[in-house]
Every structure is written in structure tokens, then in C-alpha cells.
Amino acid sequence: MHSVAVASRSADPRDSRESRNGGPQLDAVSLAIIEQLQEDGRRPYAAIGKAVGLSEAAVRQRVQKLLDQGVMQIVAVTDPLTVGFRRQAMVGINVEGDVESVADALTAMSECEYVVMTAGSFDLMVEIVCEDDDHLLDVINKRIRAVPGVRSTESFVYLKLKKQTYMWGTR
Amino acid sequence: MHSVAVASRSADPRDSRESRNGGPQLDAVSLAIIEQLQEDGRRPYAAIGKAVGLSEAAVRQRVQKLLDQGVMQIVAVTDPLTVGFRRQAMVGINVEGDVESVADALTAMSECEYVVMTAGSFDLMVEIVCEDDDHLLDVINKRIRAVPGVRSTESFVYLKLKKQTYMWGTR
DNA sequence: CTCTCGATTGCGAAATCCGCAGGGTTTGTG
DNA sequence: CACAAACCCTGCGGATTTCGCAATCGAGAG
Numbered sequence: 414m415h416s417v418a419v420a421s422r423s424a425d426p427r428d429s430r431e432s433r434n435g436g437p438q439l440d441a442v443s444l445a446i447i448e449q450l451q452e453d454g455r456r457p458y459a460a461i462g463k464a465v466g467l468s469e470a471a472v473r474q475r476v477q478k479l480l481d482q483g484v485m486q487i488v489a490v491t492d493p494l495t496v497g498f499r500r501q502a503m504v505g506i507n508v509e510g511d512v513e514s515v516a517d518a519l520t521a522m523s524e525c526e527y528v529v530m531t532a533g534s535f536d537l538m539v540e541i542v543c544e545d546d547d548h549l550l551d552v553i554n555k556r557i558r559a560v561p562g563v564r565s566t567e568s569f570v571y572l573k574l575k576k577q578t579y580m581w582g583t584r
Numbered sequence: 585m586h587s588v589a590v591a592s593r594s595a596d597p598r599d600s601r602e603s604r605n606g607g608p609q610l611d612a613v614s615l616a617i618i619e620q621l622q623e624d625g626r627r628p629y630a631a632i633g634k635a636v637g638l639s640e641a642a643v644r645q646r647v648q649k650l651l652d653q654g655v656m657q658i659v660a661v662t663d664p665l666t667v668g669f670r671r672q673a674m675v676g677i678n679v680e681g682d683v684e685s686v687a688d689a690l691t692a693m694s695e696c697e698y699v700v701m702t703a704g705s706f707d708l709m710v711e712i713v714c715e716d717d718d719h720l721l722d723v724i725n726k727r728i729r730a731v732p733g734v735r736s737t738e739s740f741v742y743l744k745l746k747k748q749t750y751m752w753g754t755r
Numbered sequence: 756c757t758c759t760c761g762a763t764t765g766c767g768a769a770a771t772c773c774g775c776a777g778g779g780t781t782t783g784t785g
Numbered sequence: 786c787a788c789a790a791a792c793c794c795t796g797c798g799g800a801t802t803t804c805g806c807a808a809t810c811g812a813g814a815g
Contacts, residue, residue: 439667447667450660454625457772457802471763473803485662488750489621495655496610496618503674503702503709505740513746520747528747531674531740538674538740569676569702569709573684576691576699579659628771628803639795644772646793 439484442467443475447485450476451580454487490579498542500549501571505535510562512536518560524552535567610655613638617646618656622751625658663745669713671720672742676706681733683707689731695723706738 439447445465449456458476459469467475479485493501508515512530519525519539527540539557543549553568610618616636620627629647630640638646650656664672679686683701690696690710698711710728714720724739 444667447660447662452659454658454660459802468764469802470765470804474762483663484666485660486750487625487658487660488623489618489625489656489658490661490750491618491622491656492654496615503700513744516744516746523751525747526749526751529674529745530743532743533740534738535740567705569704569706571700572703573687573701574699575687575701576696578697579657579661580697630771640771641773641796642794 443479443484446472446475447479450485450487454489492574493542494574498544500543500546501574502541502543502549502553503569503571504539504541504553504557505567505569506537506539506557507534507564507566508536508562509564512562515560515562519557522552522556524548524556614646614650614655617643618650621647621656621658625660661748661750663748664713665745668715670716671714672745673712673714673720673724674740674742675710675712675724675728676738676740677708677710677728678705678735678737679707679733680735683733686731686733690728693723693727695719695727 442465446461446467449461449464458472461467461476462469462472465472480487506515506519516528516530516537519537520528524541524543525539526542527538529538530536531538541549541552541557543552549570553566557563557566613636617632620632620635629643632638632647633640633643636643651658677686677690687699687701687708690708691699695712695714696710697713698709700709701707702709712720712723712728714723720741724737728734728737
């Protein structure tokens with residue numbers, strides 16, 4: 414049991430990627446584990462272990478670590494329309510002054526589902542999820558534009574969501 | 585299995601009134617179950633049952649049904665930057681002719697993580713995930729602009745992802 | 756070589772998952 | 786009203802999985 418099984422895994426922990434921001438580096442095995450859990454977040458550890466060539470306990474430890482480190486999270490994702498949120502929009506925002514402080518303010522708003530700092534003709538892009546038109550109007554015109562530093566906004570109301578995947582790292 | 589938004593709904597014979605896009609009506613209990621799984625996708629059925637006032641078996645059956653119906657899926661989600669995709673961008677697209685056919689073409693591209701038809705100064709917004717700058721350039725200038733009907737594109741390269749939640753229905 | 760540290764393994768015990776049978780409740784029909 | 790069918794829930798074993806822990810392995814550092 415000790416003699417074989419080693420030939421396969423050559424975990425290559427050194428610079429697969431290390432360049433920036435506190436990202437803990439992931440080896441090929443952790444990537445494979447994530448891939449398994451992207452297919453089914455409830456897949457048993459033993460099944461994952463069989464797929465990636467690790468024992469059940471080792472998989473469990475690595476998964477726990479990935480969760481603790483915030484590298485991934487295992488959650489239920491839904492189609493907003495089926496849970497009562499009928500209006501969504503992407504909002505492009507231009508900022509004067511500190512972009513990050515504006516981003517933090519938007520992050521604190523529960524309707525803001527997704528906040529990203531960008532390069533281009535917008536400084537920030539924010540996805541917002543609302544229950545109806547009134548709610549959407551209120552969030553955009555009253556709440557977002559009230560944030561200090563927000564110079565202008567442009568809204569793109571969702572008409573139809575065509576694709577939404579969670580297969581990052583799976584290609 | 586890749587798309588949430590357009591997940592097929594099982595022909596539900598007795599659909600009294602699920603007007604349009606909406607799927608099956610979710611009662612308060614199913615919503616509470618989803619909420620539990622949005623906090624932790626691996627939470628045991630018994631614990632969920634205790635939280636929502638149902639037996640373990642009942643929770644299990646409801647969860648299975650929600651998964652089968654495509655109302656939700658339980659998956660691992662990651663920050664693409666930490667799993668080796670260093671360049672992301674939101675791309676706004678203007679289309680001449682049929683928007684939906686363009687959307688379908690983009691949906692077929694694996695680099696397109698998110699495709700949505702919008703109202704506003706863009707007809708489509710697409711989030712793309714790439715490994716590096718070359719890859720990003722190739723996708724935008726060669727692949728997306730080559731799609732028939734694409735009139736123009738505007739890119740917003742991601743600098744920093746500030747927020748990414750999956751708490752729909754939790755408010 | 757020796758020691759340390761992190762990752763992995765093996766293994767029981769406890770908890771969880773799973774399928775199935777049974778019992779209410781509601782709906783539709785004769 | 787009676788009856789059947791469809792649904793949803795509960796309870797209960799048995800199989801499976803999770804969990805915690807001690808022992809082992811491997812790569813460095815001293």
C-alpha cells in the first residue's frame with residue numbers, strides 16, 4: 414500500500430502561481446478536488462478521494478482548509494427569478510476620489526450581489542438583485558447615488574439570463 | 585448541468601399557475617431550506633430539519649426535488665484569481681439583428697462564464713474568464729467579434745473582486 | 756544523521772444518508 | 786358520500802459517510 418500510488422501525484426506546490434495578492438497557491442490535487450465539488454457540492458469525501466487519488470481523510474482535511482482559507486465555499490445557488498426576485502441589473506459606476514471606499518459602501522448593501530473594480534469607462538460594476546421595479550429604482554437612485562464619491566451611474570436592466578456557470582477552474 | 589437560468593423544468597402536470605418564466609412556487613419551508621443551504625451547502629439534513637421544523641427524510645426529499653427541478657444547485661464556488669485565472673472582464677456588446685442568436689453563440693464559448701441580455705446602451709453583457717492577457721485578447725478580439733451580428737464591444741477588465749455572494753432569498 | 760513540521764493514512768465510533776413502508780390530507784370523480 | 790389517486794410527511798433499519806486521533810511518511814533545516 415505504501416509502495417505504489419506515489420508515481421501519480423507529483424504535487425507541484427511551487428510557483429504554479431504566486432505573483433500577487435494573498436492567494437494561497439493551489440496544487441493540482443486541490444484543483445481536482447474543487448473540480449469535483451463544482452460538479453456536486455455534496456459529493457462524499459471517499460468518492461472525491463477515489464477520483465483524485467487521495468484517502469478520504471486527506472480529502473476531508475484539504476476541503477476544510479480550502480474552506481477556512483476562503484479559497485472556495487460550498488453553497489446552494491438559485492435562479493433569482495424562482496425565489497421571488499424579478500428585477501436584476503448591472504450598474505456601471507464612475508467614482509471621484511477613492512474607488513475602494515465606494516466599493517466597500519456598495520458591498521455593505523444587501524441588494525448588491527456582486528461588486529468588482531474595473532478598468533475602462535466604468536470604475537466599478539455592480540450587480541443588483543431586487544424584488545420589483547420600485548425596489549430597483551430605489552436602490553439605484555436613492556441608495557447607490559447617495560454614496561459619497563459616486564459621480565455617475567449607468568444601468569443595464571436584465572432582460573434574460575442566458576448562462577450562469579460555476580465551473581471556474583474546470584477547463 | 586451548466587446553466588441555472590435555463591435549467592429544464594420537469595413537466596409539472598398540475599401547474600395551476602406558474603405564469604411564465606417562474607418555476608414552481610416555493611413555499612416558506614422550501615425557502616427556509618434553501619436559506620440553510622446557502623449558509624452551508626453540506627449541512628446535514630437532520631440539522632436543516634431541526635431549523636425549519638421538518639423531519640430529516642422530508643428535508644431530503646425536498647432538497648432532491650429542488651435539485652431535480654433546477655431551482656437550485658449545490659456547488660463549490662471559488663474566486664477565479666485563486667484558481668489560476670488571472671484575467672477577467674465584463675464585456676458590453678451591441679448587436680445588429682437577432683440578439684438571442686448572438687447570445688447563444690457566446691453561451692457556447694467556455695470562456696463566457698455569464699451571459700445576459702440587457703436593456704440600456706448594451707444589448708448583451710458577458711463575463712469572461714481567462715488565464716492571461718493573451719487569452720483575454722484572443723477571446724475578445726478574435727472570438728467574440730467574429731460572431732455574426734456583433735456590431736461593437738466595450739471591455740471592462742477586472743481589477744479586484746470585492747463581493748460575490750449567493751444569498752438570494754435570504755433577505 | 757537527527758529533528759521538526761506539514762501532509763497523509765488507517766481505523767473505530769458516531770453521525771448521516773438512503774430507500775421503503777405506512778399514514779394523513781387534499782383533489783377530483785362517480 | 787364514497788372512493789381513488791396524488792402528495793407530503795414520518796419512522797425505521799441498514800449501508801454509507803463523517804469525524805477525531807494516533808501513527809507514518811517526506812522534505813528540509815540544523
